[in-house]
Amino acid sequence: MLKNVLLSLCFITGVIVHTHAQKREMRGVWLTTFSNIDWPQRNQTPEQQQQALIRLLNMYQSTGLNTVYLQIRSQCDAIYPSTIEPWSADLTGTQGKAPEPYWDPLQFAIDECRKRTMELHAWINPYRAVANTGALPYFSSSHIARTNPSWLLGNGTLRILNPARQEVREHIKKVISDILNRYDVDGIHFDDYFYPEGPLNDEADFRANNRGFTQKADWRRDNVNILIREVANLINRTKPWVKFGVSPTGIYMNSSDPKLGTKTTGLQHYSELYCDSRKWLNEGWVDYIAPQVYWHYQQAGSPFKDVTPWWNQQAANRLIYIGIGGYKVGVWPGWNSPSEIPQQLQLSLRSGYEKIQGISVYNTTSLLENKLGFRDSIAQLFKQPVLQPLMPWRDSVPPPPPGNLQAVQSGQTILLSWAPPVAPGYPADDVRYYAIYRSNTYPVTIHQKHLLKVIPAWQTYFDSSVQVFDSVYYYTITALDRLHNESTPSNIASTARKDLPVVQVRLYKTERGKNALRWTDSKPLNATRYVLERSEDNEQFKPFLDLGQVSPVTLAQLDTISSVTWLRVRREGTDVTAYSESITYHPAPIAKKDVPPP
Template identity: 30%
Template sequence: MRRTTAAATAALLLLGIPTAAAGTTDDEQLLYKYVKDASGAYGYGSDPVETYPGSGTQVSIPTTSAEETRRFSSAWVATIDNLNFGRPADAADFDSRFTRVLDDFESWNMNAVIFQVRPLLDAYYPSELNPWSGFLTGTQGVDPGYDPLARAVEATHARGMEFHAWLNPYRVTNSKMTSATVLGALDMTADEVKALSIPEYIAALADAGILAPDNYAVQHPDQVLMFEEKLFLDPGEPAVRTSVADTVAEIVANYDVDAIHFDDYFYPYRITVDGENVFFGDAGEDRATFEEHGLTAGYADTPEDIERWRRDNVTALISDVNDEVDAHNAATGSAVQLGVSPFGIWEHKENDPAGSNTPTTSSQTYSGSVFADTRGWVQDELVDYLVPQIYWSFDQGAAPYGDLAQWWNDVAAGSRTQVYVGHALYKHVNNGGWEQAWMNPEEVPNQIRFNQKLDDIDGSVLFSYNDMQPSDLASLPADQQPRHEAKNQAIELLREDAFGHPTLVPAKPWLSDGVVAAPKGVQVRDGHLVWEAGDPQEARQYAIYRGTGSPKQIIAREGALVGTVWADGASTLEFELPNTASSTPAREKWVVTALDAAAVESAPVAATGKPDKPGKPEQPGKPDKPGKPDHPVRPSQPGGSEDGR
């Protein structure tokens, strides 16, 4: 397996990797558990890692990464509790902070930004339906005096990346009612606040300025439920679905977003109290809603049918939002996508033959909790893409990465819905102290290489943006340094390998109008590629390739993509050639294609002329600052969830 500098450093600690067993090829290497020896050194041991415990099939990893031209590459930028994006002082500060995000994404060769614009029932944009987010100003409902979403979308596009607007559909509060922050704001004791009804508690939050007067929950407290001392909208209320769909309609009507993105929070996850599992519904939290909307719709009053009703409620939300996005696309000729990032386990095979090889002691989201039939959404093509959060290592028996990646790949087979994988880069620091696999800097790089073997896995998303930043080891206590060093080495590996070259997002032809007009008059002139738009209104961006052979052969070759230029409706465009253009062999050609909003590509057009005056290495159309004035934290283990998404 090829090893870069970081990998070579890690290799010094190896306990000795056994030679590849029969059944592997020179292109793959068998995977063994990453362990800690008696001296405290970490490395690969001699115990094989199976796709799932008892499978009898050992995981094998390709020894090299393919330079795929089409691959979704992104990370989540969470604004909930200012997790990945601090509270900006003003418009200039917002621009500065967002520019740093784009600089990092660009340096990682990412092609999309997933930015949270509705962390609670609020907005990072002026809205007639939702109050301003308190994570912008410190107080929900206070106008910051500028439009963050407009600025973010324009700046992202100027860098040649898609902007995916991330919304949480139901969440009202993210702090427990007995937390010190809430009790202090309400000037109440824990016993006093727990004695309040849900409408009384909402009214108290509004009086304290925690919830704005125009918050949907304040206006409709009868449509709010509570679990684990947190408030969320009732998924069983039809009016709630309408309000969420209306929010999506408002965003796509007013902003040039490339996608609407939901995370994994629908009905609540199970929790553990005093060592016992507690499930939403056990205390009859939505009993009244079921009697009003479930029994009257023909669902039987049985545990199985109540679960089916809940699943149907969530599916109805996805269907309603999909209808809004489709209507917008049909009316405007747009190609806005709908994507969801679900929990990594749909269901266990012991509970359903279609499930994964995961034990019933692990969480799942088809039954028991959450009630998201994500497999059904793929089969019915209700979403354009899914990003399952496969936040576990290959050797995690409760949720083995290899089996789950294969399971999601198989689910996507035959469906137009694309599947990208969410990777837990954060676990090097969070879990490295007690899960030896996360001391391995090659864990996520191995996962991405493993995905190359799966035809229907089309990309990777990292959780989260903060974990793309190297740690300053010298500033950390000695006992924390090894975990952060593993993360730092993983970052280096990823940047050099899986994210070491530019990529285009996967095409979605079902969102395209058809044939895309090719660029015209492509020439090399004074160190630039220049061309005319074939159709300025249709082109979303342009792809620049370099290679030998015919234009079709060049664009089909891995590693030929050099960069992109965002179209922005321009009729005349250019691309500044990198310094390496001066050494381009005479037989090599520059080729330009146009892509529409669905990333469907035009015929390639080769440039005429010679690259005689190369420019600077920076790519054009990517300003240092935005042009105009924090994923979700995921359940760290299959058994529970964490705050902070």
């Protein structure tokens, strides 16, 4: 069924389907705790809530997801122990009541995500204080709506923290600082709740402190900008490796001019929610924006196929992750095709949009329900493991490589062991994961096609997926820090028989300064040909020069190479074809000619 869906996309939509993944993708999901939409159930015991969370995380893992946005603060409450805000009623049924027996859901979630090499981002609603004033009588006496009611703005039955107040910003930063200092989260994440739609009585605040703005709309946007900037600065001071991103509604501005917005007719977060998300990207305050493009592919007024590419052009030097409206599948008009979600994923991640490096699905319940097999379609596209997107503005220094990799058959599995690299002593550079690469042909590279699995740094790895033990498997591994900067690869280990030929090479300069190559072959009598191969990335090699049979040889051809390149020798024989390990060639700099003075 799914195969037919993917094949039909080419003809129905004109989208070119590439089922192969990029090496780096953020594959996320929102886990909503507000009103028990996804998890937890307030009538369950802590043990039942924990087991329910484990089942969800296992489901995410089997779907190929690698990032969880866990909602920990939905209306100035906490799904974790806090001295600043009360326990959420969504956990225990009563706001301010601690769970019995006591446990810390945020720490538990972090630990369980680590086991599955998934990132855990703390999802916070920055401004929402009271979702419905009808519930206020049941709020804790320590809730901000009771302790500081003057901080609130009203819109119908909704109450938000007033974005104009500096004391509000300080309170939000205090909450975030507490999270950063007590928890090893991978990110801080805001959703789309900023100024609400409709009238707000903030005229007195505008008159009292307009900061020179004559238009209230510009002033409101600046109020939000100040919070975004100050939170970014807080994170950078406290834990500069923690990511910061925002997920606003999907339309920035309705406009026929692509420099201003999209040719749409929906809710505009720039002018109606007072969020200038493009400014946040341009200023570098956020690491990513995850617009909620919750419309179907051809939807009138806001088609996914038009809104998504526009966001790719807005990233500046940051990243875009596309929010996918899974909750609408099989429920809303226009969402009744099994090809809808595959179509959206293909456009977002397989169509060459360089800045779109991830997606996130809302919500978890829809993934569980799997209407029209949409979770299955995601799992099919995400079956190849990936690394997280790079964020070089936060950190670009990779950790040292692991060494002494060995592969030993152990029963019906292959046991890999290696020497971990020396810890650098700075948390951002600590080895967080290892990436395992495997190939049944030599050499194994750190190309996407050879990536087998990403595992926690503390875990021993058994490769139990091999089927034929009379075949040869080649392995290499890399170390990843918490921002997924990747080390150079370790040595290559294999399950090959020890009587197979081994080719070793050495590049050197002759006495006359000429490049020369020497190689040795442990089984030269069976060799028929030696070929020098070249690569620009140490992954894809092409024939460069027929070496003949006699070693060493001079290589005048190397003088034509002007950039760093990798070389290896392919040995062909009557027994097997073997390859040497690659070596790096650095061309000599071109000497500047002396120019006589005028």
